[in-house]
Amino acid sequence: MAFDERDLIDRLFRPLAGPGSLDLLDDTALIVPPPGCDLVITKDMIAAGVHFLPDDPPETVARKVLRVNLSDLAAKGAEPLGYLLGAGFGRRVGERWIEAFCDGLAADQDIYGIGLLGGDTIATSAGAVFSVTMIGTLPSGTMVTRSGGQSGDALYVTGFIGSAAAGLAAQSGAETPWVGLADPVKARLIERYRLPEPAMALAPIVRAHASAAMDISDGLVGDCDKLAAASGCTAVINARTVPIDPELIPEAVEPDVLAGLFTGGDDYQILAAIPTSDESPFCEAAAAVGVDVSKIGRLVAGSGPVTVLLDGEAMALPARSYVHGRGKEGP
Amino acid sequence: MAFDERDLIDRLFRPLAGPGSLDLLDDTALIVPPPGCDLVITKDMIAAGVHFLPDDPPETVARKVLRVNLSDLAAKGAEPLGYLLGAGFGRRVGERWIEAFCDGLAADQDIYGIGLLGGDTIATSAGAVFSVTMIGTLPSGTMVTRSGGQSGDALYVTGFIGSAAAGLAAQSGAETPWVGLADPVKARLIERYRLPEPAMALAPIVRAHASAAMDISDGLVGDCDKLAAASGCTAVINARTVPIDPELIPEAVEPDVLAGLFTGGDDYQILAAIPTSDESPFCEAAAAVGVDVSKIGRLVAGSGPVTVLLDGEAMALPARSYVHGRGKEGP
Incomplete structure (x- = not known):
């Protein structure tokens, strides 16, 4: 031009x-x-x-x-x-x-x-x-890094996980789990891909209560790997506690569909490690500003990729992150 | 990739x-x-x-x-x-x-x-x-803008003007005024295009003495237009005082060749407006840190494009700026 x-x-x-x-x-x-x-x-x-x-x-x-x-x-x-x-x-x-x-x-x-x-x-x-x-x-001195988490800290996320990835898949027109969704639902999911809704109101609450935090842009699992590694530990995520858009839940009982939501890109939600003693005030403060937060797991001693438990079993994840321009990547 | x-x-x-x-x-x-x-x-x-x-x-x-x-x-x-x-x-x-x-x-x-x-x-x-x-x-409070210049302030530039434009032209292999230059000279000019040498040592001196300043990236004339306009005046540049690499001077007696050097891109030299009372300390301070500065003209009352005088006559300039990806632009 x-x-x-x-x-x-x-x-x-x-x-x-x-x-x-x-x-x-x-x-x-x-x-x-x-x-x-x-x-x-x-x-x-x-x-x-x-x-x-x-x-x-x-x-x-x-x-x-x-x-x-x-x-x-x-x-x-x-x-x-x-x-x-x-x-x-x-x-x-x-x-x-x-x-x-x-x-x-x-x-x-x-x-x-x-x-x-x-x-x-x-x-x-x-x-x-x-x-x-x-x-x-x-x-001064209050920035929350990825590296301050401690074994035992609870892991929280804002909003829903996987909505943008489902929207991108629905938009592609390919044979995906979302092909049967109603058009208004698809449109809403595509909107989540196009227009993330960062939880800005949580900033002072993260500052006050989180030991470590980052935004989830490349998939929950891979980004949680990064936060845990920077904090010198690993983590366990309970798949059934990860917040998912209610419209997606009927399809998301299948492990491979869940895995796709947990490793898709463009969530732009916040992942925060919250010391046990801060959990109640963190949740109350989040509720007070209208930000939904969900506890999805915990940092634990050790190293290496985080474990995602589905009904008591470690999920097999074909990938851990979404890499823009390349698709899924991992482990 | x-x-x-x-x-x-x-x-x-x-x-x-x-x-x-x-x-x-x-x-x-x-x-x-x-x-x-x-x-x-x-x-x-x-x-x-x-x-x-x-x-x-x-x-x-x-x-x-x-x-x-x-x-x-x-x-x-x-x-x-x-x-x-x-x-x-x-x-x-x-x-x-x-x-x-x-x-x-x-x-x-x-x-x-x-x-x-x-x-x-x-x-x-x-x-x-x-x-x-x-x-x-x-x-705090010492940033030099484009807009602080006053009618009467002298205009200075660092280094040579037009070397990068000549280098780019020489590299193109086209029939340019620089086609007859020796290869080592061409190589040196191309190096000026590829690797600008910003006069970082001048920063505190600009701060201390300049009423307005900017770097010259899109051609001396067009950038001088911008500084003069932001300062609410216009300017007169004396073409024979604009510093040019000695290797280019034999060709640069022709007005159209000079015009090309004055409106070519990628100089990355500093253009500074210096109040008359600051000229001596500015020049002395620049010399002390080894930065060559040349007085090329003056801000004058009025508005509109700056005038470039060549041997007493206003030069006709086919363009005023170099626009990357588009070439010359004017008036």
């Missing part, structure tokens, strides 16, 4: 500019760190044909790249401040696509209270690629 | 990790802001076939994406702290290419005293795309 970067900035990006953006007149953003705060910075990229589908609505592509980054902040206990956008518009992207993309940015800026701080707009020789750097703040 | 992100991180990226990276075990970087400092953040992307040539050495591709971002920081008066890397490796990129790319990162990390803080690695469906977010610091 051909576009005029100055025109894009003046007409579409400047209205999105937040404090610290210097009105996008400069090549840099200026962050005056709030006193007593650390900054948490994350950067996730998404590419057409890999993380989103080329005919996904531009509004949801924009919102997804913001939300996958917001999800990382929430899991660390940080509140978002603003973001820089690297936009590589592909050859087939026209001006109307970009306008709709910016409408998506504006909608989520309002929802999450963030502003555009700066970035870069380029033409790419092929597909569209977007890179967001999201900046958040939290009180 | 197929690659294993975990393996890449463990084997190639973790050795590059700096303070605040949390050893790349988390999805985020943690920045503890130095007391009394603001943070300056910039983000530039480069794409294969647009900002670098697909057969450029991977080491220089890595170093170029760091340096185009470092250049932005220097022009704002900031000292670099570290960076996040978004790496979209294209289909044709293999493991050896990535290893060499990381060697390039390591080399420049040593030169510029920066560390890798985090990022994301994805596969793209087509060409390679890299996005760097560079974070710098400076004393």
